[in-house]
Amino acid sequence: MQATLASYEGLFGPYHPQTLAVTVALAEALSASGNRGDARRLLERAIFDLAKHHGRQHPLCIRALEAWSKLLHQERESPLFFKRDIVS
Numbered sequence: 001m002q003a004t005l006a007s008y009e010g011l012f013g014p015y016h017p018q019t020l021a022v023t024v025a026l027a028e029a030l031s032a033s034g035n036r037g038d039a040r041r042l043l044e045r046a047i048f049d050l051a052k053h054h055g056r057q058h059p060l061c062i063r064a065l066e067a068w069s070k071l072l073h074q075e076r077e078s079p080l081f082f083k084r085d086i087v088s
Contacts, residue, residue, distance in 0.1 A: 001026045015053040017060060020046050024064045031071050040075075043068040 005026055008019040023046045031039035043064055050061035 001029060015049050017054065017058075020050055020054075020064075021060055024060060024067060027064075028067050031067070031074070036071060036075060040068070040071055043071065 001022070005019070005022045008016070008022050012019050023042055027039040027042035027046065030042065046064045047061060047068060050058055050064060054061065
């Protein structure tokens with residue numbers, strides 16, 4: 001999936017919804033496999049980019065926020081304390 005992400009970034013650019021969808025899917029796969037650090041970094045980047053370029057109400061942004069919340073819950077952190085730079 002990492003090669004697919006790199007390919008999408010090259011074809012569509014880093015902020016295209018398709019590229020960001022692959023980013024979120026890769027993050028979800030990484031989280032499911034226990035690689036939560038990389039998953040968290042990808043999700044935080046995707047959330048920031050989606051909110052900035054497509055709006056906080058974009059369905060993919062909401063999906064990324066849900067995945068991020070689930071990840072934080074697994075890490076026993078509260079998702080209620082959003083980083084200001086991620087969601088604002």
